[in-house]
Amino acid sequence: MGKFCFYCLFNKLNIQGIRFASTTSIAASKTEEFTSLCSKGQIKQAFESFSFELWSDPSLFSHLLQACIPKRSLRLGKQLHSLIVTSGCSSDKFVSNHLLNMYSKSGELQTAIALFGRMPRRNIMSCNIIINGFMQSVDIESAKKVFEEMPERNVATWNAMVTGLTQFEFNEEGLGIFSEMHRLGFLPDNFTLGSVLRGCAGLRSLHAGRQVHAYVMKCGFEFNLVVGSSLAHMYMKSGSLEEGEKVIKSMPTRNVVAWNTLIAGKAQNGYPEVVLDQYNVMKLAGFKPDKITFVSVISSCSELATLGQGQQIHAETIKAGSSSVVGVVSSLVSMYSRCGSLEDSVKAFMEREDVDVVLWSSMIAAYGFHGKGDVAIKLFEQMEHEGLEANDITFLSLLYACSHCGLKEKGIEFFDLMVEKYGLKPRLEHYTCVVDLLGRSGCLEEAESMIRSMPVKADAIIWKTLLSACKIHKNTNLASRIAGEVLRLDPQDSASYVLLSNIHASARRWQEVSNVRRSMRDRNVKKEPGISWLEIKNQVHQFCMSDKSHPKSLEIDLYLKELTAEMKLRGYEPDIGSVLHDMDIEEKEYELAHHSEKLAVAFALLNTHEGVPIRVMKNLRICSDCHVAFKYISDIKNREIIVRDSSRFHHFKEGRCSCGDYW
Structure with missing residues (x-):
């Protein structure tokens, strides 16, 4: 917007001192021109189209404020706020609500809260806006407090609560709010039902999802595109591909969202070949893939490690104008890495336009996967220098890189940094990386001690990680004990039997090898063939x-x-x-x-x-x-x-x- 300033125009138009409460009506054509410019984001031109008469209608301020949101024009929004106060329009509840919305959606929640506290006349819309603001800041308790203190609510209020809770994985609470909404007699709309179904998907609860499906049919929303796509997503995320496909096939029309739901469902359930087939069918049906489509399709190329197809999809993202989208770039970095072309991963990363912690974490993981732990560490240090805050995925990538490059001391240092500086709670995957790090370094007893003392419940994978280390260091006695832990948790895990058999075979304990193989036969465990x-x-x-x-x-x-x-x-x-x-x-x-x-x-x-x-x-x-x-x-x-x-x-x-x- 350059150095454009509302105050300069304010003086230029020589309207200081004019009574803004004029009752002069505004010509319909002039109003239409003004609102059209605002909807197109042409804020400066819209402001310049003001005549003295335009200041008599406070609703025009609302149009300008709304235009500031998609443009992220916070500076201009603040200037408008000053003019609204000067003009005497700040008492208008619609203008006040749009001011509140502008600050809330521009990341100025504290300013929005202060404005909310000073509003002489709040209404349901005011409360809904501030609830949404709290939800986007993941301040669930403050959102609940406003919600509970509201004298009356509408469907948008309930939607703000349900959508906010399910968006941040508070799925059980979201479903509880929906139940209360239903009990009090509020009828849901397509947005409510879409959010509730996303909550069921997050919980992977087919039982709850099917109940909501029945309610959807009762309310007559089964053919709504938003609800239908959410229903299909719920079934597919819960592992019921067949029911998800059935929902999509029953939809009278499909849009890109429906296709994306189908493609993402196939990708998430381990059918990468089918994803590529569906992608081609989607294009033949005349639909243009978007950034969501590309993320699923590129991820499937990663799974299949088909570099040629991945390169073709990359070319299509460029043609579609999606190649610079952060999610797409992250997928490209991962795809090229998993297809063995680290150089192309680096190129995709270097051509990025936006800064995003997920993208940086993907590049760190790529370096680690290719045995370049020192480069991964340098990239992390650069990331910190640029002010990006690492998350648990970043540290998982770092720990993986350290464990596969023998950087034991560095790995332990990052684990401590994650907990002490960043305040992140390690997940089982983080502990598994540290156990791998210790095990590969020969610290088998220390690794076992960590598993037995960690605050999260051990699974078969972490024990199997230590079992692999026992094979590397030919510790047959510890291997037998660790194998027992693995098979107690997963008696059908063929890899553990094979590992234990190989450890005994390395020590020429052929009788023990025979016993392990007999146990496999007795339990009908089949060895996974090498492919x-x-x-x-x-x-x-x-x-x-x-x-x-x-x-x-x-x-x-x-x-x-x-x-x-x-x-x-x-x-x-x-x-x-x-x-x-x-x-x-x-x-x-x-x-x-x-x-x-x-x-x-x-x-x-x-x-x-x-x-x-x-x-x-x-x-x-x-x-x-x-x-x-x-x-x-x-x-x-x-x-x-x-x-x-x-x-x-x-x-x-x-x-x-x-x-x-x-x-």
Whole structure:
């Protein structure tokens, strides 16, 4: 707005001293022109369109104040406030309410509260505005106090309470307010029902959600787009995809919100391939994706680790004008990172326009995932320097980065900083990272002590994290005890049986190995097979150990024999000790050579051009033999090999790995 000032125009128009209570009527066309300019956000032009007669209508101040809100023109709003006081219009309840709304929505809640306290005539609208202001500041108690002291309420009042409570995950209280609203005879509107259904989704309560669904039908809102989308979201968030889809299919018309609900539901319930299909169907149906659509679709590309498709979606976000939206940028940073292209993550981050703690946390996580803990720490320090306040996700990313780079002291320092300086309460995930950090560093007893003394209840994952550390440090006695804790919480967890079996096998305790496997058979626990996949020319190729199903399996097998022979000439020795079965040496070498990740890398070498990085994804952790082999292959073939396993990324280049053999 430049240096535009209402007072300059005030003097220019020479209207000081004019009686603003003039009863002269304003021409309808002039009023229409004025309100049109305000609705378009052209505040300066609207003000300049004033004639002496315009000052006789206080409602025109309301239009100007409303125009200040989307423009975030707090300075101009304050100047208007002064003119309103000077003009004698401050006693007008409509003008006062719009002033209150302007301050509340511009982040000046304390000014709004002071104004609310001085208002000579409050009404329901005044109270509703201040309740919304308290809710947006997460001052629930103050909002409740105003609500309880109101002599009368309307539907907007109840909506302010229900929406505010469910927005900040006070879902049970939100549903309680809705029940009271119903008991007192207030009829909900589509916004009330939408908020209540979001509360049910937050609680993942299908029972409550179905009750509200029945009430929706009784009230005749089942075909309302807002309510229908909220209903579908509730079912999908609660794990009932079929019922959610049924709601969307029954809607007479769909809008972008309905499509987004369907796509997000598929993404949240682990159907990334279906998300991409639905995205294409949505576009074919003539709907333009928005920032919400892109976040779900990009996240699905992350899950599938399909870099080519992710790049195509990125191009579409640019075309749609959504590429600079913070949520989209965060998703792009995560997607490129999970697809093995850290450089593209950094580029997306550097091209950001807005500052957001979620985006910074995503970039810190990306560095940690790729073994660049020192860079993650520097980025955190830069984030603090720029005045951004870290949240629990930021610290989770930092702890993860430290645990995968062996930065024990730094990790403990960040954990203490999180609690002492930022006042954040550690969640189970934070404790799991610290246990991983301690376990990898060999502090097994200290890690166990932390689990047993932490204020949150341990789950199978945190015990399994310590069990993995027992395998690294070959502590069979502690492993047996920790495995018992895991299997007590999750008796069907195949990974824990396999870990324990491998620990015994490493110690050549074949009888113990046999006992573990017998226990698996007795409980009908199936071992998760190792699967590796990669994308070449927008086509995903998948491999299992000793896989013969691929059309080029014979060619891959022959190439692997030649490659293994070449590696042996360079000094490679197969790590037959990592084959934890009682079989002869030749069989062990054959099994090692046909691990799923080796098959994938061999296929990539045969089907991609020289110099092109190879990106392979694996559902389990990479074994020690494949890790050594890929260092040799990267040097022999002069290729960068990027492997994402279940724990982290490994960048093999010129005979070295980015993890420094610490994984």
